[in-house]
Amino acid sequence: xxxxxxxxxxxxxxxxxxxxxxxxxxxxxxxxxxxxxxxxxxxxxxxxxxxxxxxxxxxxxxxxxxxxxxxxxxxxxxxxxxxxxxxxxxxxxxxxxxxxxxxxxxxxxxxxxxxxxxxxxxxxxxxxxxxxxxxxxxxxxxxxxxxxxxxxxxxxxxxxxxxxxxxxxxxxxxxxxxxxxxxxxxxxxxxxxxxxxxxxxxxxxxxxxxxxxxxxxxxxxxxxxxxxxxxxxxxxxxxxxxxxxxxxxxxxxxxxxxxxxxxxxxxxxxxxxxxxxxxxxxxxxxxxxxxxxxxxxxxxxxxxxxxxxxxxxxxxxxxxxxxxxxxxxxxxxxxxxx
Amino acid sequence: xxxxxxxxxxxxxxxxxxxxxxxxxxxxxxxxxxxxxxxxxxxxxxxxxxxxxxxxxxxxxxxxxxxxxxxxxxxxxxxxxxxxxxxxxxxxxxxxxxxxxxxxxxxxxxxxxxxxxxxxxxxxxxxxxxxxxxxxxxxxxxxxxxxxxxxxxxxxxxxxxxxxxxxxxxxxxxxxxxxxxxxxxxxxxxxxxxxxxxxxxxxxxxxxxxxxxxxxxxxxxxxxxxxxxxxxxxxxxxxxxxxxxxxxxxxxxxxxxxxxxxxxxxxxxxxxxxxxx
Numbered sequence: 001x002x003x004x005x006x007x008x009x010x011x012x013x014x015x016x017x018x019x020x021x022x023x024x025x026x027x028x029x030x031x032x033x034x035x036x037x038x039x040x041x042x043x044x045x046x047x048x049x050x051x052x053x054x055x056x057x058x059x060x061x062x063x064x065x066x067x068x069x070x071x072x073x074x075x076x077x078x079x080x081x082x083x084x085x086x087x088x089x090x091x092x093x094x095x096x097x098x099x100x101x102x103x104x105x106x107x108x109x110x111x112x113x114x115x116x117x118x119x120x121x122x123x124x125x126x127x128x129x130x131x132x133x134x135x136x137x138x139x140x141x142x143x144x145x146x147x148x149x150x151x152x153x154x155x156x157x158x159x160x161x162x163x164x165x166x167x168x169x170x171x172x173x174x175x176x177x178x179x180x181x182x183x184x185x186x187x188x189x190x191x192x193x194x195x196x197x198x199x200x201x202x203x204x205x206x207x208x209x210x211x212x213x214x215x216x217x218x219x220x221x222x223x224x225x226x227x228x229x230x231x232x233x234x235x236x237x238x239x240x241x242x243x244x245x246x247x248x249x250x251x252x253x254x255x256x257x258x259x260x261x262x263x264x265x266x267x268x269x270x271x272x273x274x275x276x277x278x279x280x281x282x283x284x285x286x287x288x289x290x291x292x293x294x295x296x297x298x299x300x301x302x303x304x305x306x307x308x309x310x311x312x313x314x315x316x317x318x319x320x321x322x323x324x325x326x327x328x329x330x331x332x333x334x335x336x337x338x
Numbered sequence: 339x340x341x342x343x344x345x346x347x348x349x350x351x352x353x354x355x356x357x358x359x360x361x362x363x364x365x366x367x368x369x370x371x372x373x374x375x376x377x378x379x380x381x382x383x384x385x386x387x388x389x390x391x392x393x394x395x396x397x398x399x400x401x402x403x404x405x406x407x408x409x410x411x412x413x414x415x416x417x418x419x420x421x422x423x424x425x426x427x428x429x430x431x432x433x434x435x436x437x438x439x440x441x442x443x444x445x446x447x448x449x450x451x452x453x454x455x456x457x458x459x460x461x462x463x464x465x466x467x468x469x470x471x472x473x474x475x476x477x478x479x480x481x482x483x484x485x486x487x488x489x490x491x492x493x494x495x496x497x498x499x500x501x502x503x504x505x506x507x508x509x510x511x512x513x514x515x516x517x518x519x520x521x522x523x524x525x526x527x528x529x530x531x532x533x534x535x536x537x538x539x540x541x542x543x544x545x546x547x548x549x550x551x552x553x554x555x556x557x558x559x560x561x562x563x564x565x566x567x568x569x570x571x572x573x574x575x576x577x578x579x580x581x582x583x584x585x586x587x588x589x590x591x592x593x594x595x596x597x598x599x600x601x602x603x604x605x606x607x608x609x610x611x612x613x614x615x
Binding site: 076077085086087089090091092097099100103104107110111113115117118121167168169170171172173176177180181184188189190191192193194195196200201204207208211212213215216228231235236 | 356358359360362363364366367370371373374375376377378381398399401402403404405406407408409411412413420421423424425427428430431454456457458465467468
């Protein structure tokens with residue numbers, strides 16, 4: 001529970017803290033004390049990682065899902081199949097109402113009036129993402145996420161050539177924006193956030209055709225390429241925080257196995273939200289097995305790059321629970337005969 | 339206290355980095371909030387109101403209750419509804435009609451858009467919280483011409499979308515005594531209309547419908563609602579006159595042969611009695 005609260009604090013913008021040595025479990029202590037990585041081991045790991053990065057198993061799956069979901073919306077309308085009618089903010093899947101949680105929140109605050117269909121749609125989507133991992137909406141469904149991923153790749157390439165430099169922002173900004181947009185919706189009676197929401201704008205542009213609103217998307221992507229890596233998804237998007245809250249108690253997690261971790265830090269380099277992987281630093285993991293916190297978008301990039309297999313997807317209650325670590329008894333001090 | 343070992347202080351560089359992050363975040367945050375609030379300008383400054391789908395709540399309530407999903411857009415059989423672009427500010431993604439391009443001809447019979455709306459932004463029955471404005475209520479439920487004589491011939495909406503108005507009597511072909519021979523709109527026109535005498539269920543392209551009318555009366559001829567408009571004798575001239583059942587669907591504006599249309603729909607205005615203009 002303490003860890004859950006701490007992970008929520010971090011999601012709201014707090015910095016991860018180094019746990020005091022006494023907070024570490026005996027298993028974690030033992031692993032930190034005994035784990036040794038020779039240079040040869042490290043080279044083997046590097047080779048393995050290169051092979052895995054080339055494979056990109058989870059990225060391929062995720063892109064396939066994201067593109068399929070958005071394509072279903074587009075084709076349902078363009079070919080009149082009526083499988084999923086509507087757009088990401090609100091839709092009907094085979095006639096059943098689905099309403100985006102953040103859009104519903106804005107609407108309820110602005111309109112102050114909730115009808116049954118809206119409630120059904122919101123509760124359904126809430127339940128779906130509670131099961132599927134909350135922010136997994138971001139990386140597996142949100143069409144802006146995919147555009148931003150391409151912009152990020154470009155940013156990283158340009159940064160390697162020293163043409164651009166990343167300017168991180170304080171992560172508390174997203175929490176502030178979430179509150180401000182909630183207050184604005186309530187105060188003005190307009191769904192103010194929807195005017196800038198890239199999720200809604202890109203989804204509608206795909207389904208109903210492009211418009212001037214895409215200029216805002218281009219501006220955002222340019223800002224992310226030239227100035228601040230993944231700025232919208234990392235520091236700004238209130239939708240991400242809404243889904244993050246839903247995913248706090250989700251069974252779908254990225255699981256961390258300290259015993260297999262080489263602490264070389266490749267996962268944090270590819271991660272959209274590296275603060276959730278703070279425990280990969282030596283001495284930071286309080287337990288030999290940990291679930292990554294709610295701000296994680298379950299995109300699987302870290303799983304793709306981890307050479308030791310320390311990071312993996314897990315579904316609590318379905319996956320086999322990790323074997324408890326057997327700590328060998330400490331070596332007996334040599335008997336000194338008087 | 340002073341002799342206790344101090345916790346390792348943040349280095350000066352680190353502290354500066356933190357300060358920079360906060361300042362940049364504040365600047366970017368203000369930028370995003372400022373940009374989003376620009377969305378108020380089109381809503382507040384718009385001179386002519388948007389024509390909203392049938393059953394829409396009053397404009398402010400409509401903008402706040404619409405979830406911008408476009409399900410209404412998808413179900414409309416004549417594709418009359420369009421989600422608004424960013425120029426509409428807070429109204430981005432909210433559906434509207436441009437009746438001259440494509441009017442709402444009620445060829446779905448019931449208001450499919452109203453049935454599709456998941457949030458109650460389009461509704462048959464206004465709750466007590468959202469009463470119909472004076473002048474926008476329809477005294478009697480409009481009867482659809484195509485369903486005349488059927489048991490459920492009325493359209494179940496309580497408020498009008500707007501009111502048709504003869505904008506320019508001098509341009510009106512009825513007033514000028516002009517006939518309509520051939521199609522009323524150009525070959526490039528993409529709009530569709532249900533002609534019940536041609537096909538009760540399938541709207542036809544307006545550009546393909548050939549008229550042979552000695553004196554234009556298309557606004558009356560094609561109006562989907564019973565008794566909403568008629569050609570009356572005004573000072574000895576046969577002139578289109580709009581009556582109380584007018585819903586504001588815009589079919590008269592779409593089929594008007596004059597260019598620009600002599601009759602137009604004023605969106606979201608109350609009924610002010612016949613002969614208004």
